[in-house]
Amino acid sequence: MKFITVLGARPQFIKAAPVSRELRKEHEELIIHTGQHYDANMSDIFFEELHIPKPDFHLGVGSGSHGKQTGDMLAQIEEILLAEKPDYLLVYGDTNSTLAGALAAAKLHIPVVHIEAGLRSFNKKMPEEINRIMTDHVSEYLFCPTDTAIENLTNENITHNVINVGDVMYDAVVYNKKLANEGSEILTKHGLESKQYHLITIHRAENTDDEQKINNILEAFNKIDELKVWPIHPRTKHKLESYGLKLDEIPNLKVIEPVGYLDMLTLESNAKKIITDSGGVQKEAYFMEVPCVTVREQTEWVETLEGEANILVGTDVNKIIEAVNKEVSPSYKLVFGDGNASRKIVEAIRK
Ligand code: UD1
Ligand code: UDP
Numbered sequence: 001m002k003f004i005t006v007l008g009a010r011p012q013f014i015k016a017a018p019v020s021r022e023l024r025k026e027h028e029e030l031i032i033h034t035g036q037h038y039d040a041n042m043s044d045i046f047f048e049e050l051h052i053p054k055p056d057f058h059l060g061v062g063s064g065s066h067g068k069q070t071g072d073m074l075a076q077i078e079e080i081l082l083a084e085k086p087d088y089l090l091v092y093g094d095t096n097s098t099l100a101g102a103l104a105a106a107k108l109h110i111p112v113v114h115i116e117a118g119l120r121s122f123n124k125k126m127p128e129e130i131n132r133i134m135t136d137h138v139s140e141y142l143f144c145p146t147d148t149a150i151e152n153l154t155n156e157n158i159t160h161n162v163i164n165v166g167d168v169m170y171d172a173v174v175y176n177k178k179l180a181n182e183g184s185e186i187l188t189k190h191g192l193e194s195k196q197y198h199l200i201t202i203h204r205a206e207n208t209d210d211e212q213k214i215n216n217i218l219e220a221f222n223k224i225d226e227l228k229v230w231p232i233h234p235r236t237k238h239k240l241e242s243y244g245l246k247l248d249e250i251p252n253l254k255v256i257e258p259v260g261y262l263d264m265l266t267l268e269s270n271a272k273k274i275i276t277d278s279g280g281v282q283k284e285a286y287f288m289e290v291p292c293v294t295v296r297e298q299t300e301w302v303e304t305l306e307g308e309a310n311i312l313v314g315t316d317v318n319k320i321i322e323a324v325n326k327e328v329s330p331s332y333k334l335v336f337g338d339g340n341a342s343r344k345i346v347e348a349i350r351k
Contacts, residue, residue, distance in 0.1 A: 001349070003029045003113075004086040004105075006077060007055070008036030008097025011169075011280045013046035014261055015092045018171040018342040019115065020052060023090075026346065029053070032080060034073045034097040035060040039234060045260045050176075066096060066127060073100035081108050088113050088349070091135060092168075093279075094128040102135040111140035115168060115345065118142060118149025118158075119279075119300040126206055128279075143345050145169075145336060148302055165344035166337010169280055173287045174339035177265055184266035190229065190254060192270070197254075198226055198324065199271035201278050202295060203233030211243050213315040217295055220320035222250050228275075229254045229267060273324055282310055289332050293323040303335040 003023060007016055016031075023029050033055035037043045046052065059076045061069055077100055081089065089105035090113045091098045102112045117136050121129050136142060136158060144150050145167035153162050187194070200221070207213045214236075221228060230247075232255050240247065247255050259267065265284070268274060274285040275293045282301050285292035292310040304310035309330035313319040337344075 001027045001088065002084070002086045003027055003088045003090050004032060004081065004084060005029055005090040006032045006034065006073075006097055006101030007092070008034035008061075008073070009093075009095045010037050010042050010046065010258075011278075012092045012095065012097065013043065013050065013052060014172050014280065015115065015168045017046075017050035017052050018168055018175060019090075019345060022342040022346045024053070026350070029090075030056040030084060030086070032057045032059065032077060032101070034077075034100065035062055036069065036073075036095060036097045038062055039258075041258045041260070042234065049260050049262055050172075070096045070100050073097060074104050077101055077104040078108065081105060081110060086110060088141075090115065092116055094119065094132040094135070096127070096131065098135050099131040102138050106138035112138055113141040113143070113345075113349065114139040115143045116145055118144040118146075118151075118153040118162070120149075120152045121298040121300050123206075123298050126204075141349065143341070143348070145341070146303055147335075163344075163348055164337075165348065166339070166341035167283065168341045168345075169283055170287055170336040171339050171342050172261075173265065173284060176262060177269070177288075180262040180265035181269070184263045186259060186263040186266050187270060190256065192227075192229065192267075194270040195272045196227060197271060198224070198228045198273045198275055199267050200228055200230040201233065201274075201276045201281050202230075203236050204277040204296065205235075206297075207277050207295060207315065208236050208239040214239065214243070214245065216315045216317050217320065218245060218247070218250065220317045220324075221253060223317070223321050224324050225252065226272070227252045227254070229256065229271075231256050231259045231264070231267070233258060275320070275324060283336065286310065286332060287336065289330075291328050291330065293320065295320060303333075306333070307331050 091101040142162045269288045286304045307330040308328040311323040
């Protein structure tokens with residue numbers, strides 16, 4: 001069978017690594033990189049360290065408004081699909097690259113395989129929510145990471161070829177955690193000691209595009225005394241610059257460039273707490289049993305909220321501070337599969 005996989009953003013490279021490895025054992029796969037993420041530390045680094053095969057097509061779309069970015073991708077992906085005639089088109093998650101790939105294929109009657117299907121925040125102001133809903137509704141195979149995702153799809157009358165295989169990000173963590181522990185020098189590089197710092201990642205449009213919200217988040221960081229390490233996403237860096245907001249006056253804050261996946265796993269597993277608005281990072285905090293504080297109003301990853309493994313605080317200054325300072329002792333469950341999601345996906349398609 002011939003697959004075309006569309007990738008474009010950092011978390012998609014990470015999700016694709018275990019799936020590509022399995023898929024290529026029995027199928028042909030071509031990769032289209034849309035170019036949505038293009039900085040070396042947002043893209044190339046993941047292909048290199050996770051040994052993801054080099055993209056066969058690079059669209060070079062880059063940054064832009066939603067319509068322009070998605071439209072440019074759509075037109076170029078369509079041309080490739082017409083020429084290559086794949087049996088399946090494979091997409092991950094909920095970015096503009098996901099939507100463009102799914103839409104281009106569905107209109108050409110090429111079956112769409114959606115990995116990480118069925119997630120919902122029930123907030124249509126998030127671009128990700130629109131991308132997920134649209135992609136799920138044009139997909140032929142919907143591989144869900146959790147039972148909640150299955151329920152969400154059932155509620156939208158999507159029940160055909162909907163399978164809970166577990167989370168491919170869990171596969172990636174299981175595969176790479178040991179490598180990260182053995183190989184990463186990120187703690188020494190930044191003079192960090194295990195469990196003596198909080199790890200921060202903030203990049204979602206709902207926070208960074210709202211000056212009040214990002215101000216609140218920074219105010220909270222100002223009042224958290226402990227050492228904080230923040231690999232900053234380029235979107236956040238640019239937005240802070242445009243608002244004239246500076247991070248150098250926040251006490252005990254180390255702002256660093258985005259890091260590779262193995263360094264990130266090391267930063268996560270050694271953090272005292274993780275403060276984030278990232279979808280992937282919330283899950284990784286759970287996988288590594290590091291308490292998480294999520295700076296958003298909703299989360300799609302509701303399983304992580306049980307027992308305060310993850311505390312959802314929105315952008316209220318005091319709520320952020322209280323949650324970060326709170327002593328929690330969560331118990332963690334195996335709700336994201338058994339680390340074999342990628343294999344199960346390939347098996348399900350074979351059947
Ligand atoms: C995108 C996804 C988001 C996902 C995130 C993962 C959409 C709508 N959003 O958000 O769901 O959580 O990726 O990281 O698809 N930029 C650079 N260099 C890069 C990439 C981006 O400087 O390599 C800057 C540009 O200023 C750009 C901004 O970041 O305008 C936003 O990039 P974009 O890809 O539009 O969205 P993300 O915020 O990265
Ligand atoms: N990540 C990384 N380096 C960083 C920040 C994040 O490798 O500096 C990884 C992280 O471990 C997770 C993924 O990127 O696997 C999450 O991507 P991101 O937060 O950009 O997007 P989201 O998951 O919110 O869509």
